[in-house]
Amino acid sequence: MQQSNITSSLLSWYSKEKRALPFRDIDNPYKIWLSEVMLQQTQVETVIPYFERWIKKFPTLEAVANSNQESLLKIWEGLGYYSRCSNFHKAAKIVVENHCGNIPNDWDSFRALPSVGDYTAAAVLSMAFQKPFPLIDGNVKRVIARVLGLKNLTNRNMSRMKNHLGNIISQEKPGDFNQSVMELGARVCSPKNPNCGKCPISFSCKAFASGNPELYPTPIKKTKPPHYTIVAGIVWRGEKFYIQKRGEKGMLAGLWEFPGGKVKKGESLQDALCREIKEECGAKPKILKKIGAIKHAYTHFSITFHGYHCEENITPLNDIENSTWIEPTQISEFPFPKANHKLFSLLDEQGWHV
Secondary structure (H helix, E strand, C coil), rough: CHHHHHHHHHHHHHHHHCCCCCCCCCCCCCHHHHHHHHHCCCCCCHHHHHHEEEEEECCCCCHCCCCCHHHHHHHHHHCCHHHHHHHHHHHHHHHHHHHHCCCCCCCCHHHCCCCCHHHHHHHHHHHHHEEECCCHHHHHHHHHHCCCCCCCCHHHEEEEEHEEEEEEEECCCCHHHHHHCCCHHHHHHCCCCCCHHHHHHHHHHHHHHCCHHHHHHCCCCCHHHHHEEEEEEEEECCEEEEEECCCCCCCCCCCEEEEECCCCCCCCCHHHHHHHHHHHCCCCCCEHHHHHHHEEECCCCEEEEEEEEECCCCCCCCCCCCEEEECCCHHHCCCCCHHHHHHHHHHHHHHHCC
């Protein structure tokens, strides 16, 4: 009886308190899937404008499949975790080619698509197709750990949480149920200072009953992320400068950037710049003037990014594969990492040419 009370209480609270979002209360599997991909590791408020711009440019899954990766990355530019975009493109192509453009509504077929994990599969199948698959993200972990009074997120306790969710998920409205638990964790059952007085299921929460819900689950101590010094050069050839495209794997895959890289311990910025450009482009540049430095934080590390105006020396740069020379007005045609755009802002203030 208590299980059904929890379910009905969550659904009732959600129907009254849920935020109005452009990817909520829709029955379009493509848009639901896209939103779930964008929301991975990213705040809702950040995702909304990207989602709206993407849908305007690519209104259907077929439009995504038929587009080139660079056009997709340009729309994604600044959202981070760019492999999400590339993998979504690959998956869209598979759905169009192998499933006649219809997103699979069974677990095995959908789960087999590139970069579709258990969470994404449960989210899309429950919200788009009303399949009763419970999902677990960071917010859900915290809510259910508190409900069950679990301090440590061991494998055994994770199984207990998944089983509990499987027992209480709504069979009629599994999508709304999953969203209700996530919404509760995002807006009420916060890591610090949870608003238990507004929680619809506090009557069944062991952490609330303990009088100190913040202790559930035990907070994980975060280590300070490493910091790196990066140097890059805008190498001019007349009115154009050199850019190169990153590989298709790894961080920032498929984006364009200036040549450069990490500064080694004890190495000067200019020595590092000459070394990196020689390694990447086959020739050392002539360094003209420092543009400035910007700071940028990624999820697992941060950087100080130094930029220099350069020009080709006696030996010209090699025109390697996936490189080109562009004018400043062409920046909008290429997807660049966010750190590069911060450097662009400095250049806009100073003037692009030396």
